[in-house]
Amino acid sequence: MENNKVNVKIYGQEYTIAGEKSREQIIKVADYVDCKMTEVSKKLSGGPVVSLAVLSAVNIADDYFEEILKHSELENEIGRLRRDAHHFEQLWEETKKSFSHFKEELNQATEKNQELKRLLGEKTRQAESLQNEDKYKELESNYFDLQMENIRLKGELEKGKR
DSSP: OOOEEEEEEETTEEEEEEESSOHHHHHHHHHHHHHHHHHHHHHSOSOOHHHHHHHHHHHHHHHHHHHHHHHHHHHHHHHHHHHHHHHHHHHHHHHHHHHHHHHHHHHHHHHHHHHHHHHHHHHHHHHHHHHHHHHHHHHHHHHHHHHHHHHHHHHHHHHHHO
């Protein structure tokens, strides 16, 4: 990578900064340092520029460590979210398997239900057939009773003729 040389102004002083970062990045960093020095100078009532620079460096270091802490917290959160996502993926796979199993059981139950309906239809027809047989036997019995009554009446009629 090539070194970029950039002229910048920090706290009213001209500096030439050389580095591997892009021109835009170097200017962004110089502006940040300039803002920090201006911010610290407003809180101090005078004093040497070296003290101002050191206090600004302390503030910048504090910002840096806060960002490191935030980064670490975000990394932890990302790790937690990845674990949660993995857990939910496992739950999803288990749910898909359970649903598939449920569908199989439902198909089996539907087939059994259809078989039961078929058997019920057969039994209903058999019961109707038995009822018809019972009616037939009852009619046969009534016919026999009528024949017996007819024979009895013929016998009485014969006695009445004599």
